[in-house]
Structures are given as C-alpha cells and as structure tokens.
Amino acid sequence: MKRFTNKLIIVLVMLFALSVLVAGCGGGAPAEDQGKQEAANEKVLVWGRGGDSPGLDPANVTDGESAKVTINIFDGLVQYKQDSTEIEPALATDWKVSEDGKTWTFYLRQGVKFHDGTDFDAEDVVFNFERWMYKDHEYHIGGTFDYWGYMFGDYPGVVESVTAKDKYTVEFKLKKPMATFLANLAMFPFGIASPEAVKEYGEDFFKHPVGTGPFKFVEWVPDDKIVLEKFEDYWGEKAKVDKLVFRSIPDNSTRLMELQAGTIDIMDGISPDDVATIKNDERFQLILRPSMNVGYVAMNMEKEPFDDPRVRKAVNMAINKKEIIDAFFAGLAKPAKNPLPPSLWGYNDAIEDYPYDPPKAKALLAEAGYPDGFETTLWTMPVPRPYFPQPQKIAEAIQANLAEVGIKAEIITYDWATYLEKVENGEHDMAMLGWTGDNGDPDNFLYVLLDKDNAVKPAGNIAFYKNDELHDILIEAQQEMDQEVRAQLYKQAQEIIHEDAPWVPMSHSTPPIAAKKNVIGYVPHPTGVEKLNTVDIQ
C-alpha cells in the first residue's frame, strides 16, 4: 500500500509537470497566433457569439443563433436585399401574382445544385413546402415547424396547394389574398433543403443540413463551434473565405477578450459598457446593425388608471427617453415615437412624439383625477434583450422619471419564461417588452402587437389595446396587394395608435457588432441575420 501512495504521487507529479511543460512550450508566441492556426492560403472567418444553435434545420428553429448559420447554408425562393427588407430574386428568378391575389407563380433558377450534388428543380420546392405545411407528411418530423404556422396561419394554413407546373415553374394557390406572402417567403425558415438529405437523415436532418447556399456544412461540436466551408458550385456570388466558423462563447467579456487576442474576427452581443473600449481600439471597427426592433412600456388598459387616455399620455410625457438611451444603450439606439422601426416602409415620420414635459404630465394626471399621482407596478425582464440591453437599469430610470410626476412604481421581475407568461396573461400594470421583426413587413409589428385580435390571453398585445377602427385598417392592409396603398394604411394606423397611446414607445436599438479592421464587405441586415459570402479578410 505504501508503494501505491508513492506511485500515485509520482504519477500525478509527472502528469502535472508534463502538462506545464507542454503548455509552456508555446510561451512567448505573439498573441495573434493563439487559438487560430490557419493552414497556408486558407482564409478562415471566425464569428464569436453568445450561444450555440439549437438546430440547423431552418424550418424547425425560431431563434437568431440558428438562423445566423442556416441562412448561409440555405436559400429561399426570394430573399431580402443586402441592406433592406425589400425583396429580390433568389432560387426564383421571377414571379407573378394573379388579379385576385390568390395564385402565385414562381419561375425557378436553372442549373442550381444542392451541396450533396443533386440538382434543384420544381419538385424540390413542392417537397419542401409540403413537408412544412402538412402535419401528416412523412418528413414533417424533427420539430414542430413553428414559423410555418406562425407566418401562414396554421398547417397548411393560408396555402391551399403547391404544384410543379413544369421542371422550373411552381404555382401556389392561396385560400385568400395575403399581402405579406412574398415577404414571408424571404424569411430564413423557408430555405429550400435537399429532399434527398431530408429523406436520408430524417429526424437527424437538423445536424446534417444540406441546402444550396454559399456555404456547406462541415462539422458541429455542440456548445463549441459550427464549421462551414465555401460551396464552389454556388449559383450566386461565391464566398470569399474558405471557411466560416461560428464559435459559442457565452460570456460577453471573454468574447471581447478573444477578439482582443485575435482568435475571432467578428463578434456580436457586445455589452454597452464595452462599446467605448472597442471604439477606442484602432485594431477594431464598430458596425451598427440597422434597427428592426422596438422596445416599449405597455400600459395595461384593462386596469385602472390606465384605462384613461390622459394617464397614458401623462406617462408618455414623464419619461425622458433621450437620457435613458444615452445612459443605458451607450447611445446605440434611436428614441422611438412609433411602434414601427424607421427602417421599415410605411413608417410615419410625420408623427410628433409626446415631449418630455413633467409639469404638463402632472397637469394631465390632475385632470384625470390623480393630482397626487398613484401607486402602480412596473414589470421588467431579467435578461438583456436586443431592444433593452440593460432592462433593470432602464426600469430604475423610468421609475425615477415617474416619481417626479408623483407616480410611485414598484419594479417587479421574474425569470424570463415566467415573466413572459405572466405579462402575456395581463398580470402587470406597466410592463417593459419589445419585438424584433420577422419579415420586414409593418403588419408584423402593428397587427401582432396592437390589434384587438391579439389582445386575447396569452396576448401578444400586452397593453390589451382594442380599437375597432384600427382593426379594420390593419385587416384591410393584410388583403391589399399594392404596397403604396398599404403604406398609406399603416401611416393612418400609426396616427390612431399615437392618439390612443397604449404604449410608451421607448427605443429602436441598433445592435453593435465588432470586427477586426481587416474584415471587409460585411453588411449587417435589419433582420439580424445575413449571408456572409461577401465578407473577406484582407
């Protein structure tokens, strides 16, 4: 037994010495070499982000971390332009819609190949749509296809049939006109997958994604990295880098230090506190993503005193948005006056925001019968969101603003899942929440967040704001195919919302992205995800 102990100690000491020795061997190497050893002539772009992708089957994911990767592997029939939410051709080169708005015909691009070498044609489009829309389809597996149901109403929802007219023509029959049809098809979930691969991998397709995009899938180490490589036969602009790696680095500080050490090239999820550090470092560039979100404080109109429009307007005048944005968004946001972000068509810039005017707010409160203010609750989320990077601190600032006009608001918070559940069930008086757009269409903000249809618990409209006039306008806009006419309708809708003031629209944040100076050609897209084939490393 004595020997055992001694041997144990000797072995341990030797192992330790060995590890120190080996670890120390590279000591003194320049920082640039750490953690990123590129083979000669191979360009590798490493993207650092906070979380891993739950899955890589675009039809079965709903989160940004998955979309960020899948959009590089898959193409839809149409896609957004590189810097706006306008639509341009992708796998379909052209399309037309019938007079009644119920028949859409898409003409497909010829000579497109999937990463597995198979050819792309109309039958593949039909296969994909039927897989998404029919619950009894043999390959409607591997998830719940949430975005299909969400964007098209149900399974099959608004789409009645999809047929291949010939090898490169697909026809969609809709049950009713749908103005957002094209915008929906440009979204990442509706990327066309190789039917061969879907059949081969079945339920495991989410870890063997095969599409037609500029990068093809190579390897996935969960919670660590996803590796893609350039697809040589891509139909569009071929990728400039040979490999694209997405690394999951959950801690914001660590991720920034990885950038400083040179082991990643580009990163998102930057703490507002770190923005100055990046700006002041000449090795890096700070890129702002155009806003497609809104952060707001909803007032529960089913509860007193927020059933009184004068109180809601008073709250709007009591909050100093500009000061809050300067303090807690590191200035990386615009004050909001509408529920729509300004990057969207249909944004009503003619509307004048309620001014920050505490005396006037007090007067309005007195008029409404609350000369000494009132007690209420202000709910805030526990986790940073793109539209509220520091929700707790923002809540405290709002609390202080409200106190100035006599409103005593108690701050209430729960963990994220509980918070959403309670807020959607209307347990709050005032609640902070926000929204990031899906398809770049105003309907996706105004109808989802403020229509009376969505004021049913659990509600998307957490102000429980019900206005019939607004409802009629929003429904009309859903059926209208002419974008000009729709834009006018949405401008009118924003006027009604402004007058009723169910929210305090707070901010449209422009999420910052940091990259090394030698990363060129990166264009952030408002939807939060973009193809990286145009990015190069100098």
Next chain:
Amino acid sequence: MLNYILRRLLMIIPVLIGVSILAFLLIHLIPGNPAVAMLGERATPEQIARLEEELGLNDPLYVQYGRFMARVLQGDFGRSIHTHSPVLWEMSMRFPATIELTVAAMIIAVVIGMGAGIISAVKPYSIFDYSFMGSALIGVSMPIFWLGLMLIYLFGVKLGWLPPSGRLSIGVELETVTNIYVLDAIITGNWVALKDALRHLFMPALALGTIPMAMIARMTRSSMLEVMRQDFVRTARAKGLPEKIVIFKHALQNAFLPVLTVIGLQFGYLLGGAVMTEWIFAWPGIGRWMFLAISSRDFPIVQGGILLIAMVFVFVNLLVDVLYSYVDPRIRYD
C-alpha cells in the same frame, strides 16, 4: 469486497428513484412554460397549447412521471424540447469535456494542494505555512468568474501565452474517439493537437482547481499535523529513518484517508459540471448545458441530465469507498 460492491450498487436504485422524483418535481413546479421560454415574445396561444399537448404537459404530474420513468427504464431519456435531439446524445457530446476539465483540475488541485499541505505540516508556523495557508484561504473564497476573467486577461490577452477560451484552436484537426481531446490526441498520436488541447485546458483547470486545491491543502495540513504528533512517527525518527521516509511513508500514508475523502467528494462534485468555469472559458461541458436547459425549461434534459449526473456522483463515491481499503488495509468491507 465483491459482496460489498454489489450491495452498494443495489443501493443506487432507491437513490436514483429519489433523485428522479425530486428532479421531476422541481422542474415542473417552478413556473414558466417551455413553449414561452423557447419562442419568447413570439409564442402564440396556439403554439403553447400545441406544445403542451405534444409534451403531455396537461396530464397529472404522476402520469407524466410514470411515463418518464417507463421510458428511462428502456434506456430512452427522451429528446430535448429545444433541439429535438436525444438527451443521451447531447450528454455524450458534452460529458467528455467535463471529465477532461475535472480530471485536469483535480490533478492540479491534488499535486499543489497536497504539496502545500505537507510542507506546511512539516514546518508548521513557518513562513511557508503562513503563506500557503493564507493563499488557501484566498483560494477557497475567490469567485471563479473573477479569477477566470483575470487569468484570460493576463495570459490570453496581455501576455498572449495561452488561448483565451475554447477547447481546440480553429484549424487544428483532431480525429475524435472518446471526445476527451487530450486522450484522443494521445491515441491518434497527434502531438500538435495534444499541445493545443493542453494549452486550452490549463487556465480553466487552474481556475476550477483553486477551491479543491485550497481545501485539500488545509485538510492535508491538519491531518498530517495530527499524525506527526503520534508515537509511531517519533519511533520512526528514533530509529534513525531519514526524514523523507518518515514523512512520506509513515506520516502521509496514515494522514491520507481524510484527504482522500475530500478529493473524492470534490471530484464527484466537479463532474456534475462547473457552470461558472464552463461559462467563462466557453468550455462545452454539461454545467453550461444543464444551466441553459433549466432556464429554457427543457424538461427532458433537466430530468435526464440530473439523473445521469446523480449516477456518476454515486459511482465516484463508491470508487472512493473502495479506494479506502487500499489506502488503509485495516478498513474492510464484509
């Protein structure tokens, strides 16, 4: 001995049933719906209802529990709500990383901790003793996230000696066999990957090892001090044995038992996943995995994961108990 091990193995069954009930109840009783956690602001009432239906969340708890256990007994731990992949597969991708980190941390902790403890005990109240035990006190009370970030800043950014986080550099190829990278690199004879993996391993292992190191140091010192005062040590010295032999062969061997207990407990504890260390160093282990599963209410992962971790913990404890009888032959299990 065999009998004892068998009995202990049988005792695992009630323990695991208890753990499974507890894990099941805890995750189901905390508020928050997985559909809401998953879809966030986007969750529609229909989707919530559909997901609840699909997951059988509308059934009474005991029915859900019965269904869960019936599947587990067939070796099916279910699929994650979030990713739809099998819990066992997800675990198998992450557990090797945790084992690697834990073993490395324990090696550092045992070597330095016992070394410091022995020196402190041999020269009590000396400058060594005070500085070692002072450091140990700092070690047990140091927040890992702070220590981790400082290490990364110093060695990863300022000096540039070590990679800041992760397991392997981008561009270093390694054929995985066990998913324990150090082991895989040795098996496949890939020395470039071995060096790279060890360099990635060093900082997180050091950060994770600090607390066990401090505990082992303090336990070794006090245990050694007690033994050194005993008659057989004086006899050994009186016999004229060299001091080295007295300390390592006579004293340490007898003082080792309580130290082994601490090592065993810490080892089992760390195998359960080190959330903070894994978070800071972007280490893809089970701590981070469980943490995210709990926050997204991914019931199958939480239930399956806790059960598997409990199993590992029980096995490590059993192993330590068996080791006792090797270290001290007077201990017999019959």
